[in-house]
Amino acid sequence: MLKACIIGASGYTGAELARLLTLHPNFELAGLFVSQNSQDANKPLSQLHPTLSGLVDAKVSAINDDLLIELAQSMDAIFLATPHEASHDWMPKLVNGNAKVFDLSGAFRIKDTGVFADYYGFEHQHNSLLEEAIYGLAEWNAAQIQQANLVAVPGCYPTASLSALKPLIDNNLINPQHRPIINAVSGVSGAGRKAALTNSYCEVSLQAYGVLGHRHQPEISQSLGSEVIFTPHLGNFKRGILATITVKVADGTSQSQIDDAYQQAYKDKPIVRLLNHFPKLDDVVNTAHCDLHWKYDANSGYLVIGSAIDNLLKGAASQAIQCANLAFGYASHTSLIYEAGKCR
Ligand SMILES: NC(=O)C1=CN([C@@H]2O[C@H](COP(=O)(O)OP(=O)(O)OC[C@H]3O[C@@H](n4cnc5c(N)ncnc54)[C@H](OP(=O)(O)O)[C@@H]3O)[C@@H](O)[C@H]2O)C=CC1
Numbered sequence: 001m002l003k004a005c006i007i008g009a010s011g012y013t014g015a016e017l018a019r020l021l022t023l024h025p026n027f028e029l030a031g032l033f034v035s036q037n038s039q040d041a042n043k044p045l046s047q048l049h050p051t052l053s054g055l056v057d058a059k060v061s062a063i064n065d066d067l068l069i070e071l072a073q074s075m076d077a078i079f080l081a082t083p084h085e086a087s088h089d090w091m092p093k094l095v096n097g098n099a100k101v102f103d104l105s106g107a108f109r110i111k112d113t114g115v116f117a118d119y120y121g122f123e124h125q126h127n128s129l130l131e132e133a134i135y136g137l138a139e140w141n142a143a144q145i146q147q148a149n150l151v152a153v154p155g156c157y158p159t160a161s162l163s164a165l166k167p168l169i170d171n172n173l174i175n176p177q178h179r180p181i182i183n184a185v186s187g188v189s190g191a192g193r194k195a196a197l198t199n200s201y202c203e204v205s206l207q208a209y210g211v212l213g214h215r216h217q218p219e220i221s222q223s224l225g226s227e228v229i230f231t232p233h234l235g236n237f238k239r240g241i242l243a244t245i246t247v248k249v250a251d252g253t254s255q256s257q258i259d260d261a262y263q264q265a266y267k268d269k270p271i272v273r274l275l276n277h278f279p280k281l282d283d284v285v286n287t288a289h290c291d292l293h294w295k296y297d298a299n300s301g302y303l304v305i306g307s308a309i310d311n312l313l314k315g316a317a318s319q320a321i322q323c324a325n326l327a328f329g330y331a332s333h334t335s336l337i338y339e340a341g342k343c344r
């Protein structure tokens with residue numbers, strides 16, 4: 001069994017990782033950590049997340065610098081489900097050991113350091129680690145992830161958006177004169193577990209935010225190789241992201257070229273499901289799937305794609321497990337999807 005630990009285990013994505021690693025046939029969950037001064041240190045994870053009762057009753061421990069170095073030597077896999085700044089600050093201690101590191105934060109996703117000052121509010125100090133980090137979009141970067149020691153797991157909105165747009169861009173089907181327009185709605189768990197006025201129950205009402213300035217816009221553009229217009233919205237539900245994306249396709253594109261692009265991209269990739277209707281959040285929440293559907297108007301040249309994921313799973317924890325599966329030589333979907341009542 002491969003030894004894995006989670007830093008930031010008490011958060012929403014950390015708890016999902018704990019569940020997925022406990023149920024995984026190839027990993028042993030060997031450590032759960034929170035920050036040095038965490039109020040939750042020494043509490044059982046199942047006390048913080050009672051849904052894990054009987055499954056993950058181990059206590060979370062406070063992390064410190066010596067422990068980081070020790071974990072880098074003793075673990076096979078380290079999952080960071082921590083704020084961007086914490087991942088940024090700790091990474092040099094974590095990458096120089098035996099463990100492969102899977103970072104769910106945004107700290108190592110972008111190659112251009114200027115983006116961190118503009119969108120993340122801190123100056124990036126680790127250029128060489130940014131170079132080394134592999135972007136963990138599992139269906140699209142498998143060969144690189146298999147060789148990686150440091151995987152930057154994509155953000156939730158970028159996962160929903162890129163899963164819809166990559167088949168088109170890879171087949172030169174997007175009209176370069178027109179930016180794809182991404183409108184996406186997220187549940188409140190996308191903001192993490194910490195209390196804040198903007199995500200408290202009585203305050204949340206469907207609303208756009210981060211308009212023309214959200215940090216996921218440069219992340220999507222980097223991976224797509226094309227600028228986009230990205231507008232996120234916060235909805236008054238717990239989990240899930242529904243993205244509706246409008247694309248002006250290249251002149252002369254046929255319906256069958258579009259259909260083929262999606263079918264070729266996702267054949268043998270069972271996490272992504274191509275539907276015959278526009279996706280619904282309820283069908284992906286609590287699953288590792290990304291559901292896609294599209295409709296094309298050949299007269300106008302406009303294509304609309306619907307993409308749905310669970311932000312905490314395909315948008316974070318289960319995609320991190322897909323990356324770990326690949327990095328340790330297993331099929332990407334190992335332990336993540338169900339077939340005839342069995343976990344594949
Ligand atoms: N929620 C989502 O849908 C997605 C989140 N992400 C990213 O994943 C990461 C985790 O997100 P999420 O689970 O939602 O966050 P939460 O706020 O729910 O959890 C954060 C975790 O990190 C710990 N933590 C907080 N501050 C620090 C610190 N300074 N040093 C070390 N540990 C700290 C927290 O515990 P404590 O404070 O007690 O130490 C907690 O365990 C973030 O980087 C987020 O941007 C990525 C994709 C989707």
Ligand SMILES: CC(=O)N[C@@H](CCC(=O)OP(=O)(O)O)C(=O)O
Pocket residue numbers: 104105106154155156157186187188189190191192232234315
């Ligand atoms: C609803 C909500 O607040 N969502 C988060 C995105 C969560 C995510 O993907 O996290 P990263 O920060 O790791 O990119 C936001 O808009 O900031």
